[in-house]
Amino acid sequence: MSFEEIIRKRTAVRKFSDKKLEKEKLDKILEAGRLAPTAKNSQPIKIYVIKSEEGISNLDKATRCRYGASTVLIVCGNKEEAYHKGEYSTYEMDSCIVATHMMLEATNVGVDNIWIESYDESILRKEFDIPNEYIPVCILPLGYKIDDCPINPMHDKRKNIDELVEYK
Numbered sequence: 812m813s814f815e816e817i818i819r820k821r822t823a824v825r826k827f828s829d830k831k832l833e834k835e836k837l838d839k840i841l842e843a844g845r846l847a848p849t850a851k852n853s854q855p856i857k858i859y860v861i862k863s864e865e866g867i868s869n870l871d872k873a874t875r876c877r878y879g880a881s882t883v884l885i886v887c888g889n890k891e892e893a894y895h896k897g898e899y900s901t902y903e904m905d906s907c908i909v910a911t912h913m914m915l916e917a918t919n920v921g922v923d924n925i926w927i928e929s930y931d932e933s934i935l936r937k938e939f940d941i942p943n944e945y946i947p948v949c950i951l952p953l954g955y956k957i958d959d960c961p962i963n964p965m966h967d968k969r970k971n972i973d974e975l976v977e978y979k
Contacts (some may be wrong), residue, residue: 818945824923827954843916850901855892859885869938880952887945906948
């Protein structure tokens, strides 16, 4: 699949089947995250892979937004390890870049996904023993949509390019 096809095809899936994600595909997705650029190459990221029955059950305590996915990534950033510019830390930006790379690679290998920011951070920390230095930024449910999964109604809703870009 070409990059243009990937960015046009990727969409938020909110209804996953119970089909398990293959290890080879998960490894490719995680490798895309590892290769993602971060400020000053600081790589202040920790990715928790949740796929055991116990892990999924614990995750469901923190969010209603797993949508039946059999594998979920928790993407965290370390505010102190990240590059700093004055008071600003790039941990959140770096985490978002890593998550985006993984979402695009997931689409490339035929794995559906969605970006989730709706979760209870304190429950995530408790259930997955996330150290204080790591801050959960997003969770990424991964898997395969069910056949009758509704199409994301916002998928093709984009502003015109002239509303987003200004030449000087």
